Amino acid sequence: xxxxxxxxxxxxxxxxxxxxxxxxxxxxxxxxxxxxxxxxxxxxxxxxxxxxxxxxxxxxxxxxxxxxxxxxxxxxxxxx
Amino acid sequence: xxxxxxxxxxxxxxxxxxxxxxxxxxxxxxxxxxxxxxxxxxxxxxxxxxxxxxxxxxxxxxxxxxxxxxxxxxxxxxxxxxxxxxxxxxxxxxxxxxxxxxxxxxxxxxxxxxxxxxxxxxxxxxxxxxxxxxxxxxxxxxxxxxxxxxxxxxxxxxxxxxxxxxxxxxxxxxxxxxxxxxxxxxxxxxxxxxxxxxxxxxxxxxxxxxxxxxxxxxxxxxxxxxxx
Numbered sequence: 001x002x003x004x005x006x007x008x009x010x011x012x013x014x015x016x017x018x019x020x021x022x023x024x025x026x027x028x029x030x031x032x033x034x035x036x037x038x039x040x041x042x043x044x045x046x047x048x049x050x051x052x053x054x055x056x057x058x059x060x061x062x063x064x065x066x067x068x069x070x071x072x073x074x075x076x077x078x079x080x
Numbered sequence: 081x082x083x084x085x086x087x088x089x090x091x092x093x094x095x096x097x098x099x100x101x102x103x104x105x106x107x108x109x110x111x112x113x114x115x116x117x118x119x120x121x122x123x124x125x126x127x128x129x130x131x132x133x134x135x136x137x138x139x140x141x142x143x144x145x146x147x148x149x150x151x152x153x154x155x156x157x158x159x160x161x162x163x164x165x166x167x168x169x170x171x172x173x174x175x176x177x178x179x180x181x182x183x184x185x186x187x188x189x190x191x192x193x194x195x196x197x198x199x200x201x202x203x204x205x206x207x208x209x210x211x212x213x214x215x216x217x218x219x220x221x222x223x224x225x226x227x228x229x230x231x232x233x234x235x236x237x238x239x240x241x242x243x244x245x246x247x248x249x250x251x252x253x254x255x256x257x258x259x260x261x262x263x264x265x266x267x268x269x270x271x272x273x274x275x276x277x278x279x280x281x282x283x284x285x286x287x288x289x290x291x292x293x294x295x296x297x298x299x300x301x302x303x304x305x306x307x308x
Contacts, residue, residue, distance in 0.1 A: 015228075
């Protein structure tokens with residue numbers, strides 16, 4: 001079984017009100033120097049595949065079909 | 081007119097939209113999301129409001145890939161009418177039937193109140209019963225209704241006059257504070273290229289009976305009944 005981590009993040013230029021709210025909350029908690037926060041999603045996936053290239057290709061298909069909305073989100077597949 | 085309402089796990093406004101359609105003279109059938117086909121002879125497919133799949137992943141993301149959505153896609157490709165309200169609009173965007181995406185409301189709050197919409201076009205199967213520029217008094221109830229599209233898509237939508245409704249005030253003016261959820265260009269409803277598919281965040285089906293405070297939503301269903 002191949003283990004992978006898929007990270008989905010908002011494209012730059014897409015407003016992220018949740019990230020903004022978190023940014024504000026960090027400031028009010030005294031966390032200093034935070035210039036910006038963008039919120040994303042992480043999927044830890046176990047996948048059966050012939051090899052790493054096949055696993056990566058299948059997960060990229062998963063991102064295109066479901067895990068990411070490519071209108072507003074980018075994705076990254078890492079094998080771990 | 082024959083309408084098929086597609087019901088997903090977590091749909092909860094199918095009863096209300098059925099009532100509105102029946103009031104406008106349509107016959108209504110319900111179709112479970114796992115069905116591979118719509119009933120033969122259906123004029124209109126409706127994706128009702130609710131919280132399909134608990135809004136997991138992204139609102140409408142999982143429902144947008146349901147077997148019934150392949151049938152809705154084929155229905156739309158044949159020129160069939162499709163109406164998506166609230167979660168139904170999110171599903172239409174996620175399934176690729178309409179461009180753009182619905183994002184978290186700008187103020188991060190779930191908004192549930194009466195809302196005026198400006199009718200941008202009256203030459204569509206959904207809006208023929210309204211007057212151009214009419215401000216209709218309906219409802220909104222959503223947490224993720226801020227419409228967003230990239231600049232190219234937006235320019236195409238505006239150029240092709242595919243914005244059906246915008247958030248406005250009681251006088252029909254596009255005041256900044258009337259754009260309650262922070263939608264780009266105050267867009268509340270979007271049409272497909274052939275204007276046979278409409279997705280909208282607000283709920284016209286809430287206001288079809290004077291008993292509950294207004295009937296401005298009924299025009300949309302009467303328009304549909306007239307069209308099919």
